[in-house]
Amino acid sequence: MYRKLAGVCALTLCCTALAAPEPFLEVSLYSQNDPFIRAYGETLQQLTDGSFEVTVNYAQEDLVKEYQQLQLAVKNGAGALIVNPVDPASTHQIIELADSKDLPLIFINREPAANVLNSYNKAWYVGTDSTQAGSFQADMLTRYVLDHPTADRNGDGVISYMLLQGEKGLADTIYRTMSLNHSLDNSPVMFKQEASVYANWQFDQALQAVESFIRQNGIDKLEAIVANNDDMALGALQFLKSQGYNSGDPQKFIPIVGIDATSQALKAVEDGEMIGTVKNDYTAQARAAFRLAYMAMHGKEISQSSTGYYFSGGRSIYVPYVKIYFE
Numbered sequence: 001m002y003r004k005l006a007g008v009c010a011l012t013l014c015c016t017a018l019a020a021p022e023p024f025l026e027v028s029l030y031s032q033n034d035p036f037i038r039a040y041g042e043t044l045q046q047l048t049d050g051s052f053e054v055t056v057n058y059a060q061e062d063l064v065k066e067y068q069q070l071q072l073a074v075k076n077g078a079g080a081l082i083v084n085p086v087d088p089a090s091t092h093q094i095i096e097l098a099d100s101k102d103l104p105l106i107f108i109n110r111e112p113a114a115n116v117l118n119s120y121n122k123a124w125y126v127g128t129d130s131t132q133a134g135s136f137q138a139d140m141l142t143r144y145v146l147d148h149p150t151a152d153r154n155g156d157g158v159i160s161y162m163l164l165q166g167e168k169g170l171a172d173t174i175y176r177t178m179s180l181n182h183s184l185d186n187s188p189v190m191f192k193q194e195a196s197v198y199a200n201w202q203f204d205q206a207l208q209a210v211e212s213f214i215r216q217n218g219i220d221k222l223e224a225i226v227a228n229n230d231d232m233a234l235g236a237l238q239f240l241k242s243q244g245y246n247s248g249d250p251q252k253f254i255p256i257v258g259i260d261a262t263s264q265a266l267k268a269v270e271d272g273e274m275i276g277t278v279k280n281d282y283t284a285q286a287r288a289a290f291r292l293a294y295m296a297m298h299g300k301e302i303s304q305s306s307t308g309y310y311f312s313g314g315r316s317i318y319v320p321y322v323k324i325y326f327e
Contacts (some may be wrong), residue, residue, distance in 0.1 A: 104296030130175035138183030204233030206327025233258030
């Protein structure tokens with residue numbers, strides 16, 4: 001009897017040891033230094049119903065590290081991948097990795113080329129229409145100037161502005177900037193771009209860019225600042241405040257608009273230090289990405305009718321932006 005029981009126990013232990021690990025959802029994010037992306041990752045972790053684990057790893061803007069983390073996740077039994085790629089132009093390797101194990105793959109926030117996305121029938125994208133964000137920024141800036149004629153501080157009939165751009169070559173940077181420029185060109189207010197600097201989404205780089213411009217040209221050359229994201233807008237704000245601007249004196253105010261609606265930017269808008277931001281709804285995007293991953297991991301069909309989302313081009317979900325303007 002003892003021998004039989006021991007044999008059963010040994011067999012049970014052996015089977016347990018050899019059992020396949022529980023599938024989990026692997027989330028790979030390009031950088032931990034981006035407040036918007038950090039909030040996105042935290043939201044994804046909160047969405048699970050407990051039926052599987054969600055693991056979040058940051059690539060720290062390193063392509064090699066990103067790929068190694070994904071390889072390890074696949075090896076360890078990931079059931080699906082959600083990827084915010086370091087370089088959207090290099091996503092073909094990630095697709096090949098997912099395809100090799102027939103894994104669902106959802107790209108978020110940084111959009112791969114359509115032909116790359118369409119090369120794998122289990123790949124999707126969740127993000128936003130970046131052209132909408134730039135247009136909304138132009139609308140808010142135009143509205144502010146029309147409501148506040150003194151925004152033209154030198155009285156020349158033209159609003160001179162500085163543009164702080166994100167990462168060079170990235171789709172969000174290109175389309176946010178393109179739509180901003182197009183909308184400002186068609187505004188009833190005359191705008192002139194005095195400077196455009198790539199500050200790579202970073203607070204510190206934006207602060208330094210604004211400081212450099214003002215030290216070289218004087219603060220009177222600057223009548224507005226537009227940033228491709230809130231972190232850069234906040235960097236610009238920090239330097240202006242160090243010079244006594246945007247701190248309550250209406251005679252010393254330079255309108256600033258950003259994108260993302262981070263908590264810090266929303267407070268700046270509420271306090272009257274920025275005139276507005278464009279809400280890049282990471283919560284809605286995280287829910288859409290999670291829903292795709294969850295359904296795919298459970299073998300369910302991914303379609304407009306089954307998910308409740310409209311798919312642009314059959315594989316992309318675009319969540320609308322929202323204007324947040326200081327009244």
